[in-house]
Amino acid sequence: MTRDGDLWMSGRVRLARLAGQAIAVSDGVAATTGPAGRWLTIGSQHTVAGVLAVEDADGRVDIEMHLLVHWPPQVSLQQLAQQVRGRLRRSAGMAGLEERLGAVSVVFDDVLAETRGG
């Protein structure tokens, strides 16, 4: 547990927030909560859209990020996934949470584009 302002946050929610920040600073992608807000991490006072964070019995947290990609993407989806995943691993390391971070999955759910009629 750690303090963020006046709030206590679990490692799970901290990692989810770092995942949300990694998505936010990555060009060409946005988080999606999916149908009925299915992909959310809800902490005591923090809600992170597009991120599922699941803690196992050993305290390791698996992260699943759900993304929308803007059309046309400038790099392949695998490269985008590696960029987001790399950012999360680096920021988890800087926050001293690298031991807690488990598998990081990236799921591309949709493409956003302006389309002409037809």
Next chain:
Amino acid sequence: MSEAEKTVRAASGAASSKQVDGRVPLESELGQTTIGESVVTRVAGLAAREVPGVHALGSGAARAIGSVTQRVGLGDLRTQGVSVESGEKEAAVDLTLVIDYGESIPRIADAVRSQVIKRVEGITGLAVMEVNITVNDLYFPGDDEPVEAPRVA
């Protein structure tokens, strides 16, 4: 093996390795990347629309229904006229096109095929084994204008 046999084998391979839930997972040392089949479908549809001379995608009935469902927020132009079968490494794409009158259909079909292969392979990493194109209509300028009802004296 003949080209036709290769195509059939490739297409059946793509279908047999299809993942459940319409998703294509890609394992790496750092984690799994999953590309939804709807993403592959949308990439193919958007790529086809990028080619000048392609007026629309979908059959006449699909477009008529699509225009209604889109107005009520249910339709999606990005997937209209596009069908994709994808596996772990391969994909096969079927497209139904409406082409602008006056354009060369073989030239447009070739351009669409190249663009779809370039986009799908570049963006998703899947090898596109085939792009089947059906041109089911031509668009004439003025087709969209409402027809005035004849006046009866």
